[in-house]
Amino acid sequence: MDNSVVLTMRNINKNFPGVTALADVDFTLRFGEIHALMGENGAGKSTLIKVLTGVEEFETGEIRMQGIEHPIVNKSPQMAQEIGISTVYQEVNLCPNLSVAENLYVGREPKKAGIIDWKTMNKKSRKILEKLNINIDVTRSLDHYSIAIQQMIAIARAVDMSARVLILDEPTSSLDEHEVEKLFDLMRQLKKNGVGIIFVTHYLEQVYEVCDRITVLRNGALVGEYEVEMLPRVQLVAKMMGKDFDDLAAIKKEDSSVQKDKKGVIIEAKDLGHTGTIKPFDLLLHRGKVVGLTGLLGSGRSELARVIYGADKADHGELHVKGNKLLVGAPIDAMKAGMGYLPENRKEEGIIADLSVRENIILALQAKRGMFKLLGKKEQEDFAEKYIDLLQIKTSGTSIPVKQLSGGNQQKVILARWLLTEPEFLILDEPTRGIDIGTKTEIQKLVLKLAGRGMSVMFISSEIEEMIRTCSRMIVLRDGKKIGELEENELSQSGIMKAIAGGTENE
């Protein structure tokens, strides 16, 4: 094995029932490099990582690591960690109620006479974090800090456990730009220390900002390994999708007439609010329009949507739907008034993981119909098939558990669930987060198509570009407060940035 190489994976094969997840995949990681693993949903990125870290077993192939004579087969993430392969996931896998220091040392606490030596633990923790330029109080509980800091602590923990290979699986999905920058600094520093980093992400810009090499997978097969400088973006996208990039600029909204009047109003919020999450706001939403909510993380954009839908019960103001006052005690009331809500957190609030794709799709409609009007087996099957077809959901059947689908396909299942209820007003909170470009484009197109058919859509995304493409109006939020609205002609990246940052105060 070449001395500069820390890890090789050769001819890795892995099958799931009915699906080839990995077919003869090769992967090489060198010391001190940041290596992007790219591919669309279901390309096999996650599976490759899982096979490497022992979450899943592979069938044939060989994994070797520098300094270890024999091929390695990890049976569990713990085993992987012992030989120096650590993983940090998008969702931070730490204990929020323990202190930072405890989190860093849980399971390997420094001890004195059998008792945890708190002083040493705190001191060591401080040192580890200082080395990585993270200056925080290590005795405070983890949930006191932002997701970004929590993620860095997770990385610090991984690195401190003598990681030679660090896997970052979508680490930036829940971070804002400033935080991402900090994370990149940390990654560059680790790179300098010789750690090989595998970086799984969907953000092209980020790949070009920090990565040295890119390995592209498609449909479980290796497309190739490339130096970043040698592969222009357009080509990368083409390689990932296996076709020419569908130019998003081609999608354009036709009707841009500003509708301030009450014609076609479907939702009207008057002084609506929920103490502690979103201050009272007024809002008009029209038929056939896509309205975006924008603002930094924690600005209240999700919270505004939640209070309309009744996910959080409003304790202030009124909500009118098509001119009639609506009391929303629980989401079902909002659903009956024609609303649908795709939540931000797919795993925790979206999918019912153990239930089948079919059940996940028909559930909302079934809930709306009530307990005694059970949809027939045939009907359920037809609905599921129809939407699997319509949204091109990749699944080996309607009866397999939805948790076996890739993230993007799970998201499509939830979309199908809502489309089936034929809502007049649909809230989409981060529908494209953690999803590959191909599916992203599909979802954006779908949103515009739905609006074209007269649906009112509320669109929330942290990607401003995406918002500009899809929305005809934008609500700007800051610190749990609606601070203004931007009309079509004001929708430009810099304009929005200014508004978010506090440039325009049209209250």
Place this chain on the structure above:
Amino acid sequence: MNKLIKLTKYRLFLPITCLLLVLLINVIKTPTFFNITINNGVLYGYIIDVINRGSELVVFAVGMTIVVAASAGTDISVGAVSALAGAVCCYVLSGGEQSTDFYHAPYIVGVLAAILTGMVCGAWNGFLVAKLKIQPMVATLILFTAGRGMAQLITDGQMIYLRVEHFKMLGASIPGVPLPTPVFVAIIVVIITMLLLKKTALGLYIESVGVNAKAARLLGLNSTMIQFLTYTFCGIMSGIAGLIITSRVYSIDANNAGLNLELDAILAVALGGNSLGGGKFSLIGSVIGAYTIQALTTTLYAMSISADQIPVYKAIVVVIIVTLQSPEFARMRKNITAKFSNKQNMKEAA
């Protein structure tokens, strides 16, 4: 071979295998186990005994299954609630007398009183768990401890005897019917519950809430109400089981009626291949689990092991069965079958 492998993937494969295993031991150890004789028009035999004695447990297990599915918790008060329901029934029917040979109130009133008692107890548990979000184990601990005390209060600390032939029928048999009545009660309970779960969306709702209550709420389900209903339903089941128990001994002994049956019920759910973590469930699995436990108990009696030693043997068998069904064991099994089929494939290729 492939058919066999396919069979092992069937969800109820393990529970059924376990039941068959226990029965197999019986055939070897007690050759008379499957003998059935007819005496006075009523069937007798070990196997009939298993089906008969297992009835209460089946009824308990049905209630426990849906509680576990919806709330990822167990209702440990079911045994005590059945004693309380039995006490109420006897008290109503005996008019407060300690021993009686005629009904002081219509039989149906006693039955309804018992079921209502169970329902109220279940609703109380449901209120604590679903509305106040108290951990199920802690919430149901209240009635677990207080239930028998309340039963004692009602019976004034005495046993109440109902020496009425009619009262014994529920726990024994109805003249002219060859099978014991509890068997029919269990079957009817299972069928009604199945219809309720499969012919309405309730089964789907319970599973959704059990897997992800947050997501279930956001897609329009009333998670609180569904959990509340499952506990109430479980209470009704305890009431019905209490009726069978009291009828068997035509009396109520508040200290011993349904004693430790809550543990057997939980075990039945687990033996049925259901996760105690809630979510997807199989009612039939639990029913098979319940009969497995009863078959085991009857086996041990048949092997003339004394009653106080039985728990030890039961524990050993349970350890074996639970090991067989553990995920870790399933993984090992999968590895072995995978190797086996690989070899076969290679042979075929050669």
